[in-house]
Amino acid sequence: MQAKAREVYVPPVLQDLRAGTAELHIALEKRLPFFSEQLDANAFRRLMQAYYGFYRPLESALLASACIPADFDIAPRLKTPTLQRDLHALGESPEGLEHLPLCRQLPVIESSAACLGVLYVLEGATLGGQILRREIATRLSLDADNGAAFLDVYGAATGRRWRDFIEYLGARLMDVAERAAVVAAAQTTFSCFERWLESREVLA
Ligand code: HEM
Numbered sequence: 475m476q477a478k479a480r481e482v483y484v485p486p487v488l489q490d491l492r493a494g495t496a497e498l499h500i501a502l503e504k505r506l507p508f509f510s511e512q513l514d515a516n517a518f519r520r521l522m523q524a525y526y527g528f529y530r531p532l533e534s535a536l537l538a539s540a541c542i543p544a545d546f547d548i549a550p551r552l553k554t555p556t557l558q559r560d561l562h563a564l565g566e567s568p569e570g571l572e573h574l575p576l577c578r579q580l581p582v583i584e585s586s587a588a589c590l591g592v593l594y595v596l597e598g599a600t601l602g603g604q605i606l607r608r609e610i611a612t613r614l615s616l617d618a619d620n621g622a623a624f625l626d627v628y629g630a631a632t633g634r635r636w637r638d639f640i641e642y643l644g645a646r647l648m649d650v651a652e653r654a655a656v657v658a659a660a661q662t663t664f665s666c667f668e669r670w671l672e673s674r675e676v677l678a
Pocket of ligand 1: 492502503504597598667
């Protein structure tokens with residue numbers, strides 16, 4: 475008897491997230507300048523300043539929301555410290571860092587569902603980072619030691635951390651309304667990020 479191909483179980487919330495954000499991901503990916511001929515060290519620094527201007531207030535909002543599920547450990551997943559280190563390595567002074575513009579139009583985080591939707595986007599972005607890290611290392615000779623650690627923020631643990639997150643998400647009991655709230659927050663996170671990057675004039 476022929477062995478049946480092993481089917482990978484995709485929890486409903488992840489199916490909804492993928493269906494609900496695929497287009498937003500494609501649209502943003504197309505406009506990000508990581509593969510642009512014009513991307514030099516200076517443009518990369520401006521791009522990372524813009525990332526910082528979004529991640530810092532968004533991670534602060536997550537922490538201040540009191541909506542992070544009690545059994546979810548967010549501390550090792552915070553990426554602002556890595557962005558800060560990168561910007562220092564790229565020549566930003568501590569004073570300069572404190573004066574960088576920060577995004578004020580952020581997703582509303584009023585439930586654990588919204589919190590998980592935001593986290594889905596921030597965690598998923600580490601997967602693409604693996605491709606971007608190689609490009610930036612080749613093109614600009616920047617890596618984890620001299621200004622591009624954010625693109626490899628979880629290093630060799632990237633896949634495992636993503637699987638852990640997905641497992642956590644899939645194991646949570648959620649009704650249809652909660653699943654919809656997770657997806658809505660993920661969509662808003664993508665659109666707020668794109669609008670912010672656009673306003674910082676770092677998109678193609
Ligand atoms: C040029 C930039 C980017 C590239 C090339 C890229 C590429 C990728 C790739 C290859 C994957 C993995 C697909 C898979 O393994 O099935 C992925 C997943 C993902 N990316 Fe991106 N990405 C980029 C930017 C971003 C940004 C800026 C965000 C959000 C801020 C983001 C959010 C996500 C999410 C949430 C997933 C998980 C999708 C899933 O499997 O459920 N990506 N990306």
